[in-house]
Amino acid sequence: MEIKQHTVNICHSCHTAELSSAPAERYEFDIHTHTIASGHGSSATITDMAKAAAAKNLKMLGISDHGPATLGGGRVSYFRNLAYAQKERLGVRMLYGAEVNIIDREGHLDLDDSVLEYLDYVIASMHQPVIKPGTEDENTEAYINAMKNPYVTVIGHCDDTKFPVDYFRLFKAAMEHHVLLEINNSSLSPEGYRGDTKFNDLLILNLCCHFSYPVLFSSDSHGTKHVGDFTYAADAAKLAGVPRSLILNHSAKAFLSFLDGR
Ligand SMILES: [Zn+2]
Ligand SMILES: [Zn+2]
Structure with missing residues:
Protein backbone atom coordinates (compact mmCIF):
# COMPACT_ATOMS: atom_id res chain seq x y z
CA MET A 1 0.00 0.00 0.00
CA GLU A 2 1.21 3.47 -0.83
CA ILE A 3 2.37 5.59 2.08
CA LYS A 4 0.59 8.96 2.15
CA GLN A 5 2.68 12.08 1.92
CA HIS A 6 2.40 14.75 4.58
CA THR A 7 2.76 18.45 4.33
CA VAL A 8 5.32 18.67 7.10
CA ASN A 9 8.84 18.95 5.69
CA ILE A 10 11.72 18.99 8.04
CA CYS A 11 15.36 19.62 7.40
CA HIS A 12 16.98 17.25 9.85
CA SER A 13 20.10 19.34 10.03
CA CYS A 14 17.99 22.24 11.36
CA HIS A 15 16.51 20.51 14.39
CA THR A 16 18.84 22.09 16.88
CA ALA A 17 18.35 25.63 15.62
CA GLU A 18 14.57 25.15 15.50
CA LEU A 19 14.41 23.87 19.04
CA SER A 20 16.66 26.52 20.48
CA SER A 21 14.70 29.35 18.86
CA ALA A 22 11.28 27.94 19.83
CA PRO A 23 9.13 30.12 22.08
CA ALA A 24 7.76 28.79 25.40
CA GLU A 25 5.69 25.71 24.64
CA ARG A 26 2.01 26.27 24.18
CA TYR A 27 -0.28 23.42 23.36
CA GLU A 28 -3.68 23.92 21.79
CA PHE A 29 -5.39 20.61 22.43
CA ASP A 30 -5.56 17.30 24.24
CA ILE A 31 -7.76 14.52 22.89
CA HIS A 32 -7.12 11.64 25.29
CA THR A 33 -9.14 12.43 28.42
CA HIS A 34 -11.63 10.52 30.56
CA THR A 35 -14.77 11.60 32.41
CA ILE A 36 -17.00 9.85 34.93
CA ALA A 37 -18.30 7.78 32.00
CA SER A 38 -15.04 5.79 32.04
CA GLY A 39 -16.13 4.35 35.34
CA HIS A 40 -13.02 4.44 37.45
CA GLY A 41 -11.64 7.04 39.78
CA SER A 42 -13.06 10.23 38.34
CA SER A 43 -16.30 12.06 38.94
CA ALA A 44 -15.59 14.74 36.31
CA THR A 45 -18.34 15.61 33.86
CA ILE A 46 -17.68 16.78 30.30
CA THR A 47 -18.29 20.36 31.47
CA ASP A 48 -15.75 19.94 34.29
CA MET A 49 -13.24 18.78 31.71
CA ALA A 50 -14.00 21.75 29.45
CA LYS A 51 -13.48 24.08 32.42
CA ALA A 52 -10.07 22.50 33.07
CA ALA A 53 -9.16 22.85 29.39
CA ALA A 54 -10.20 26.51 29.39
CA ALA A 55 -8.11 27.10 32.53
CA LYS A 56 -5.11 25.66 30.64
CA ASN A 57 -5.85 27.92 27.66
CA LEU A 58 -6.50 24.95 25.40
CA LYS A 59 -8.44 25.74 22.24
CA MET A 60 -9.75 22.22 21.81
CA LEU A 61 -10.52 19.24 24.02
CA GLY A 62 -11.34 15.68 23.07
CA ILE A 63 -13.27 13.38 25.37
CA SER A 64 -12.30 9.73 24.92
CA ASP A 65 -14.02 7.51 27.45
CA HIS A 66 -13.35 3.79 27.72
CA GLY A 67 -15.33 1.45 25.54
CA PRO A 68 -17.85 -1.00 27.01
CA ARG A 75 -22.23 2.09 27.31
CA VAL A 76 -23.07 2.03 23.62
CA SER A 77 -25.93 4.49 24.28
CA TYR A 78 -23.46 6.99 25.82
CA PHE A 79 -21.27 6.95 22.72
CA ARG A 80 -24.29 7.22 20.42
CA ASN A 81 -25.49 10.31 22.30
CA LEU A 82 -22.17 12.11 21.84
CA ALA A 83 -23.26 13.03 18.33
CA TYR A 84 -25.72 15.46 19.96
CA ALA A 85 -23.31 16.96 22.51
CA GLN A 86 -22.31 20.64 22.40
CA LYS A 87 -19.52 21.38 19.93
CA GLU A 88 -18.25 24.21 22.08
CA ARG A 89 -18.18 24.60 25.84
CA LEU A 90 -16.76 27.60 27.73
CA GLY A 91 -15.01 28.77 24.58
CA VAL A 92 -13.34 25.38 24.01
CA ARG A 93 -13.93 23.51 20.80
CA MET A 94 -15.11 20.03 21.77
CA LEU A 95 -14.39 16.76 20.00
CA TYR A 96 -16.06 13.55 21.06
CA GLY A 97 -14.32 10.23 20.58
CA ALA A 98 -13.73 6.97 22.39
CA GLU A 99 -10.82 4.95 23.67
CA VAL A 100 -11.94 1.59 22.41
CA ASN A 101 -10.52 -1.76 23.41
CA ILE A 102 -8.77 -4.01 20.94
CA ILE A 103 -10.36 -7.29 21.98
CA ASP A 104 -8.46 -9.89 19.93
CA ARG A 105 -5.50 -10.50 17.63
CA GLU A 106 -7.67 -9.82 14.60
CA GLY A 107 -7.97 -6.23 15.84
CA HIS A 108 -11.70 -6.33 16.57
CA LEU A 109 -12.93 -3.46 18.75
CA ASP A 110 -15.52 -3.23 21.52
CA LEU A 111 -17.69 -0.70 19.65
CA ASP A 112 -19.26 -1.38 16.27
CA ASP A 113 -18.49 0.69 13.20
CA SER A 114 -22.11 1.89 13.32
CA VAL A 115 -21.20 3.72 16.56
CA LEU A 116 -17.65 4.73 15.60
CA GLU A 117 -18.74 6.43 12.40
CA TYR A 118 -20.46 9.23 14.37
CA LEU A 119 -17.46 9.97 16.58
CA ASP A 120 -14.88 12.65 15.75
CA TYR A 121 -11.97 10.26 16.31
CA VAL A 122 -11.16 6.87 17.79
CA ILE A 123 -8.23 5.82 19.97
CA ALA A 124 -7.66 2.04 19.93
CA SER A 125 -5.78 0.58 22.90
CA MET A 126 -4.97 -2.73 24.52
CA HIS A 127 -5.91 -3.07 28.17
CA GLN A 128 -5.70 -5.99 30.51
CA PRO A 129 -7.76 -8.01 31.29
CA VAL A 130 -9.78 -7.30 28.13
CA ILE A 131 -6.92 -8.75 26.11
CA LYS A 132 -3.98 -10.73 27.39
CA PRO A 133 -0.52 -9.64 26.25
CA GLY A 134 0.82 -11.87 23.49
CA THR A 135 4.22 -12.22 21.90
CA GLU A 136 5.80 -9.24 20.14
CA ASP A 137 4.48 -10.58 16.83
CA GLU A 138 0.96 -11.13 18.16
CA ASN A 139 0.70 -7.70 19.78
CA THR A 140 2.04 -5.99 16.66
CA GLU A 141 -0.48 -7.89 14.52
CA ALA A 142 -3.34 -6.90 16.82
CA TYR A 143 -2.43 -3.19 16.60
CA ILE A 144 -1.93 -3.32 12.84
CA ASN A 145 -5.24 -5.12 12.35
CA ALA A 146 -6.99 -2.47 14.48
CA MET A 147 -5.44 0.24 12.28
CA LYS A 148 -7.14 -1.33 9.27
CA ASN A 149 -10.46 -0.17 10.71
CA HIS A 177 -3.13 3.68 7.38
CA HIS A 178 -2.73 7.35 8.29
CA VAL A 179 -2.96 6.61 12.00
CA LEU A 180 -1.14 8.43 14.81
CA LEU A 181 0.87 6.81 17.59
CA GLU A 182 0.49 8.79 20.79
CA ILE A 183 3.12 9.66 23.36
CA ASN A 184 1.13 9.09 26.50
CA ASN A 185 2.13 11.44 29.30
CA SER A 186 0.62 9.22 31.97
CA SER A 187 2.79 6.26 30.83
CA LEU A 188 5.90 8.40 31.30
CA SER A 189 4.84 9.89 34.60
CA PRO A 190 6.53 8.55 37.77
CA GLU A 191 3.07 7.31 38.81
CA GLY A 192 2.70 5.44 35.49
CA TYR A 193 1.69 1.80 35.62
CA ARG A 194 2.90 0.57 32.23
CA GLY A 195 6.48 -0.13 33.33
CA ASP A 196 9.42 2.04 32.29
CA THR A 197 8.11 3.15 28.91
CA LYS A 198 10.75 5.76 28.12
CA PHE A 199 12.81 3.55 25.81
CA ASN A 200 9.69 2.61 23.82
CA ASP A 201 8.56 6.23 23.60
CA LEU A 202 12.00 7.27 22.39
CA LEU A 203 11.84 4.59 19.69
CA ILE A 204 8.50 5.98 18.48
CA LEU A 205 9.79 9.56 18.61
CA ASN A 206 12.94 8.67 16.69
CA LEU A 207 10.83 7.03 13.99
CA CYS A 208 8.72 10.23 13.81
CA CYS A 209 11.91 12.22 13.21
CA HIS A 210 13.27 9.75 10.70
CA PHE A 211 10.10 9.63 8.60
CA SER A 212 8.97 13.24 9.27
CA TYR A 213 5.65 11.85 10.42
CA PRO A 214 3.59 13.72 13.02
CA VAL A 215 3.16 12.62 16.60
CA LEU A 216 0.42 13.23 19.14
CA PHE A 217 0.93 14.00 22.83
CA SER A 218 -1.84 12.73 25.12
CA SER A 219 -2.43 13.39 28.79
CA ASP A 220 -4.71 10.35 29.31
CA SER A 221 -6.09 12.40 32.20
CA HIS A 222 -8.70 10.56 34.24
CA GLY A 223 -10.61 13.56 35.54
CA THR A 224 -9.55 17.18 35.32
CA LYS A 225 -6.18 17.11 37.07
CA HIS A 226 -3.86 16.39 34.13
CA VAL A 227 -5.81 17.83 31.20
CA GLY A 228 -3.31 19.33 28.75
CA ASP A 229 -0.32 18.17 30.81
CA PHE A 230 2.39 16.90 28.48
CA THR A 231 5.39 17.50 30.74
CA TYR A 232 6.98 14.07 30.36
CA ALA A 233 6.01 13.58 26.73
CA ALA A 234 7.62 16.91 25.90
CA ASP A 235 10.81 15.97 27.75
CA ALA A 236 11.05 12.71 25.77
CA ALA A 237 10.40 14.53 22.47
CA LYS A 238 13.13 17.04 23.30
CA LEU A 239 15.55 14.23 24.07
CA ALA A 240 14.73 12.61 20.72
CA GLY A 241 15.15 15.96 18.91
CA VAL A 242 11.62 15.98 17.52
CA PRO A 243 11.01 19.28 15.73
CA ARG A 244 8.14 21.39 16.98
CA SER A 245 6.37 21.19 13.63
CA LEU A 246 5.89 17.42 14.00
CA ILE A 247 4.13 17.72 17.36
CA LEU A 248 0.49 18.10 16.39
CA ASN A 249 -0.63 19.49 19.76
CA HIS A 250 0.80 22.89 18.87
CA SER A 251 -2.01 23.37 16.36
CA ALA A 252 -5.65 22.34 16.67
CA LYS A 253 -5.97 23.27 13.00
CA ALA A 254 -3.20 20.82 12.04
CA PHE A 255 -4.96 18.00 13.90
CA LEU A 256 -8.32 18.80 12.27
CA SER A 257 -6.58 18.81 8.88
CA PHE A 258 -5.05 15.44 9.72
CA LEU A 259 -8.55 14.10 10.48
CA ASP A 260 -9.95 15.63 7.29
CA GLY A 261 -7.15 14.11 5.24
CA ARG A 262 -8.03 10.57 6.28
ZN1 LIG B 1 -5.95 3.24 27.91
ZN1 LIG C 1 -7.04 6.45 28.41
Whole structure:
Protein backbone atom coordinates (compact mmCIF):
# COMPACT_ATOMS: atom_id res chain seq x y z
CA MET A 1 0.00 0.00 0.00
CA GLU A 2 1.21 3.47 -0.83
CA ILE A 3 2.37 5.59 2.08
CA LYS A 4 0.59 8.96 2.15
CA GLN A 5 2.68 12.08 1.92
CA HIS A 6 2.40 14.75 4.58
CA THR A 7 2.76 18.45 4.33
CA VAL A 8 5.32 18.67 7.10
CA ASN A 9 8.84 18.95 5.69
CA ILE A 10 11.72 18.99 8.04
CA CYS A 11 15.36 19.62 7.40
CA HIS A 12 16.98 17.25 9.85
CA SER A 13 20.10 19.34 10.03
CA CYS A 14 17.99 22.24 11.36
CA HIS A 15 16.51 20.51 14.39
CA THR A 16 18.84 22.09 16.88
CA ALA A 17 18.35 25.63 15.62
CA GLU A 18 14.57 25.15 15.50
CA LEU A 19 14.41 23.87 19.04
CA SER A 20 16.66 26.52 20.48
CA SER A 21 14.70 29.35 18.86
CA ALA A 22 11.28 27.94 19.83
CA PRO A 23 9.13 30.12 22.08
CA ALA A 24 7.76 28.79 25.40
CA GLU A 25 5.69 25.71 24.64
CA ARG A 26 2.01 26.27 24.18
CA TYR A 27 -0.28 23.42 23.36
CA GLU A 28 -3.68 23.92 21.79
CA PHE A 29 -5.39 20.61 22.43
CA ASP A 30 -5.56 17.30 24.24
CA ILE A 31 -7.76 14.52 22.89
CA HIS A 32 -7.12 11.64 25.29
CA THR A 33 -9.14 12.43 28.42
CA HIS A 34 -11.63 10.52 30.56
CA THR A 35 -14.77 11.60 32.41
CA ILE A 36 -17.00 9.85 34.93
CA ALA A 37 -18.30 7.78 32.00
CA SER A 38 -15.04 5.79 32.04
CA GLY A 39 -16.13 4.35 35.34
CA HIS A 40 -13.02 4.44 37.45
CA GLY A 41 -11.64 7.04 39.78
CA SER A 42 -13.06 10.23 38.34
CA SER A 43 -16.30 12.06 38.94
CA ALA A 44 -15.59 14.74 36.31
CA THR A 45 -18.34 15.61 33.86
CA ILE A 46 -17.68 16.78 30.30
CA THR A 47 -18.29 20.36 31.47
CA ASP A 48 -15.75 19.94 34.29
CA MET A 49 -13.24 18.78 31.71
CA ALA A 50 -14.00 21.75 29.45
CA LYS A 51 -13.48 24.08 32.42
CA ALA A 52 -10.07 22.50 33.07
CA ALA A 53 -9.16 22.85 29.39
CA ALA A 54 -10.20 26.51 29.39
CA ALA A 55 -8.11 27.10 32.53
CA LYS A 56 -5.11 25.66 30.64
CA ASN A 57 -5.85 27.92 27.66
CA LEU A 58 -6.50 24.95 25.40
CA LYS A 59 -8.44 25.74 22.24
CA MET A 60 -9.75 22.22 21.81
CA LEU A 61 -10.52 19.24 24.02
CA GLY A 62 -11.34 15.68 23.07
CA ILE A 63 -13.27 13.38 25.37
CA SER A 64 -12.30 9.73 24.92
CA ASP A 65 -14.02 7.51 27.45
CA HIS A 66 -13.35 3.79 27.72
CA GLY A 67 -15.33 1.45 25.54
CA PRO A 68 -17.85 -1.00 27.01
CA ALA A 69 -15.41 -3.91 27.45
CA THR A 70 -13.64 -1.95 30.22
CA LEU A 71 -15.19 -2.63 33.61
CA GLY A 72 -17.55 0.32 34.22
CA GLY A 73 -16.72 1.82 30.80
CA GLY A 74 -19.12 3.81 28.62
CA ARG A 75 -22.23 2.09 27.31
CA VAL A 76 -23.07 2.03 23.62
CA SER A 77 -25.93 4.49 24.28
CA TYR A 78 -23.46 6.99 25.82
CA PHE A 79 -21.27 6.95 22.72
CA ARG A 80 -24.29 7.22 20.42
CA ASN A 81 -25.49 10.31 22.30
CA LEU A 82 -22.17 12.11 21.84
CA ALA A 83 -23.26 13.03 18.33
CA TYR A 84 -25.72 15.46 19.96
CA ALA A 85 -23.31 16.96 22.51
CA GLN A 86 -22.31 20.64 22.40
CA LYS A 87 -19.52 21.38 19.93
CA GLU A 88 -18.25 24.21 22.08
CA ARG A 89 -18.18 24.60 25.84
CA LEU A 90 -16.76 27.60 27.73
CA GLY A 91 -15.01 28.77 24.58
CA VAL A 92 -13.34 25.38 24.01
CA ARG A 93 -13.93 23.51 20.80
CA MET A 94 -15.11 20.03 21.77
CA LEU A 95 -14.39 16.76 20.00
CA TYR A 96 -16.06 13.55 21.06
CA GLY A 97 -14.32 10.23 20.58
CA ALA A 98 -13.73 6.97 22.39
CA GLU A 99 -10.82 4.95 23.67
CA VAL A 100 -11.94 1.59 22.41
CA ASN A 101 -10.52 -1.76 23.41
CA ILE A 102 -8.77 -4.01 20.94
CA ILE A 103 -10.36 -7.29 21.98
CA ASP A 104 -8.46 -9.89 19.93
CA ARG A 105 -5.50 -10.50 17.63
CA GLU A 106 -7.67 -9.82 14.60
CA GLY A 107 -7.97 -6.23 15.84
CA HIS A 108 -11.70 -6.33 16.57
CA LEU A 109 -12.93 -3.46 18.75
CA ASP A 110 -15.52 -3.23 21.52
CA LEU A 111 -17.69 -0.70 19.65
CA ASP A 112 -19.26 -1.38 16.27
CA ASP A 113 -18.49 0.69 13.20
CA SER A 114 -22.11 1.89 13.32
CA VAL A 115 -21.20 3.72 16.56
CA LEU A 116 -17.65 4.73 15.60
CA GLU A 117 -18.74 6.43 12.40
CA TYR A 118 -20.46 9.23 14.37
CA LEU A 119 -17.46 9.97 16.58
CA ASP A 120 -14.88 12.65 15.75
CA TYR A 121 -11.97 10.26 16.31
CA VAL A 122 -11.16 6.87 17.79
CA ILE A 123 -8.23 5.82 19.97
CA ALA A 124 -7.66 2.04 19.93
CA SER A 125 -5.78 0.58 22.90
CA MET A 126 -4.97 -2.73 24.52
CA HIS A 127 -5.91 -3.07 28.17
CA GLN A 128 -5.70 -5.99 30.51
CA PRO A 129 -7.76 -8.01 31.29
CA VAL A 130 -9.78 -7.30 28.13
CA ILE A 131 -6.92 -8.75 26.11
CA LYS A 132 -3.98 -10.73 27.39
CA PRO A 133 -0.52 -9.64 26.25
CA GLY A 134 0.82 -11.87 23.49
CA THR A 135 4.22 -12.22 21.90
CA GLU A 136 5.80 -9.24 20.14
CA ASP A 137 4.48 -10.58 16.83
CA GLU A 138 0.96 -11.13 18.16
CA ASN A 139 0.70 -7.70 19.78
CA THR A 140 2.04 -5.99 16.66
CA GLU A 141 -0.48 -7.89 14.52
CA ALA A 142 -3.34 -6.90 16.82
CA TYR A 143 -2.43 -3.19 16.60
CA ILE A 144 -1.93 -3.32 12.84
CA ASN A 145 -5.24 -5.12 12.35
CA ALA A 146 -6.99 -2.47 14.48
CA MET A 147 -5.44 0.24 12.28
CA LYS A 148 -7.14 -1.33 9.27
CA ASN A 149 -10.46 -0.17 10.71
CA PRO A 150 -10.98 3.13 8.87
CA TYR A 151 -12.44 4.79 12.00
CA VAL A 152 -9.30 4.23 14.08
CA THR A 153 -7.34 7.47 14.25
CA VAL A 154 -4.86 6.89 17.07
CA ILE A 155 -3.18 3.90 18.72
CA GLY A 156 -3.22 4.51 22.47
CA HIS A 157 -0.24 3.96 24.78
CA CYS A 158 1.54 1.43 22.55
CA ASP A 159 4.56 2.13 24.76
CA ASP A 160 3.15 -0.29 27.36
CA THR A 161 5.97 -2.64 28.39
CA LYS A 162 3.43 -5.40 29.09
CA PHE A 163 2.54 -5.48 25.37
CA PRO A 164 5.88 -5.66 23.53
CA VAL A 165 5.72 -4.65 19.86
CA ASP A 166 7.94 -4.31 16.83
CA TYR A 167 8.01 -0.52 16.60
CA PHE A 168 9.37 -0.37 13.09
CA ARG A 169 6.54 -2.54 11.72
CA LEU A 170 4.00 -0.66 13.80
CA PHE A 171 5.22 2.72 12.62
CA LYS A 172 5.25 1.71 8.96
CA ALA A 173 1.66 0.47 9.30
CA ALA A 174 0.64 3.70 11.07
CA MET A 175 1.95 5.72 8.11
CA GLU A 176 0.22 3.44 5.60
CA HIS A 177 -3.13 3.68 7.38
CA HIS A 178 -2.73 7.35 8.29
CA VAL A 179 -2.96 6.61 12.00
CA LEU A 180 -1.14 8.43 14.81
CA LEU A 181 0.87 6.81 17.59
CA GLU A 182 0.49 8.79 20.79
CA ILE A 183 3.12 9.66 23.36
CA ASN A 184 1.13 9.09 26.50
CA ASN A 185 2.13 11.44 29.30
CA SER A 186 0.62 9.22 31.97
CA SER A 187 2.79 6.26 30.83
CA LEU A 188 5.90 8.40 31.30
CA SER A 189 4.84 9.89 34.60
CA PRO A 190 6.53 8.55 37.77
CA GLU A 191 3.07 7.31 38.81
CA GLY A 192 2.70 5.44 35.49
CA TYR A 193 1.69 1.80 35.62
CA ARG A 194 2.90 0.57 32.23
CA GLY A 195 6.48 -0.13 33.33
CA ASP A 196 9.42 2.04 32.29
CA THR A 197 8.11 3.15 28.91
CA LYS A 198 10.75 5.76 28.12
CA PHE A 199 12.81 3.55 25.81
CA ASN A 200 9.69 2.61 23.82
CA ASP A 201 8.56 6.23 23.60
CA LEU A 202 12.00 7.27 22.39
CA LEU A 203 11.84 4.59 19.69
CA ILE A 204 8.50 5.98 18.48
CA LEU A 205 9.79 9.56 18.61
CA ASN A 206 12.94 8.67 16.69
CA LEU A 207 10.83 7.03 13.99
CA CYS A 208 8.72 10.23 13.81
CA CYS A 209 11.91 12.22 13.21
CA HIS A 210 13.27 9.75 10.70
CA PHE A 211 10.10 9.63 8.60
CA SER A 212 8.97 13.24 9.27
CA TYR A 213 5.65 11.85 10.42
CA PRO A 214 3.59 13.72 13.02
CA VAL A 215 3.16 12.62 16.60
CA LEU A 216 0.42 13.23 19.14
CA PHE A 217 0.93 14.00 22.83
CA SER A 218 -1.84 12.73 25.12
CA SER A 219 -2.43 13.39 28.79
CA ASP A 220 -4.71 10.35 29.31
CA SER A 221 -6.09 12.40 32.20
CA HIS A 222 -8.70 10.56 34.24
CA GLY A 223 -10.61 13.56 35.54
CA THR A 224 -9.55 17.18 35.32
CA LYS A 225 -6.18 17.11 37.07
CA HIS A 226 -3.86 16.39 34.13
CA VAL A 227 -5.81 17.83 31.20
CA GLY A 228 -3.31 19.33 28.75
CA ASP A 229 -0.32 18.17 30.81
CA PHE A 230 2.39 16.90 28.48
CA THR A 231 5.39 17.50 30.74
CA TYR A 232 6.98 14.07 30.36
CA ALA A 233 6.01 13.58 26.73
CA ALA A 234 7.62 16.91 25.90
CA ASP A 235 10.81 15.97 27.75
CA ALA A 236 11.05 12.71 25.77
CA ALA A 237 10.40 14.53 22.47
CA LYS A 238 13.13 17.04 23.30
CA LEU A 239 15.55 14.23 24.07
CA ALA A 240 14.73 12.61 20.72
CA GLY A 241 15.15 15.96 18.91
CA VAL A 242 11.62 15.98 17.52
CA PRO A 243 11.01 19.28 15.73
CA ARG A 244 8.14 21.39 16.98
CA SER A 245 6.37 21.19 13.63
CA LEU A 246 5.89 17.42 14.00
CA ILE A 247 4.13 17.72 17.36
CA LEU A 248 0.49 18.10 16.39
CA ASN A 249 -0.63 19.49 19.76
CA HIS A 250 0.80 22.89 18.87
CA SER A 251 -2.01 23.37 16.36
CA ALA A 252 -5.65 22.34 16.67
CA LYS A 253 -5.97 23.27 13.00
CA ALA A 254 -3.20 20.82 12.04
CA PHE A 255 -4.96 18.00 13.90
CA LEU A 256 -8.32 18.80 12.27
CA SER A 257 -6.58 18.81 8.88
CA PHE A 258 -5.05 15.44 9.72
CA LEU A 259 -8.55 14.10 10.48
CA ASP A 260 -9.95 15.63 7.29
CA GLY A 261 -7.15 14.11 5.24
CA ARG A 262 -8.03 10.57 6.28
ZN1 LIG B 1 -5.95 3.24 27.91
ZN1 LIG C 1 -7.04 6.45 28.41
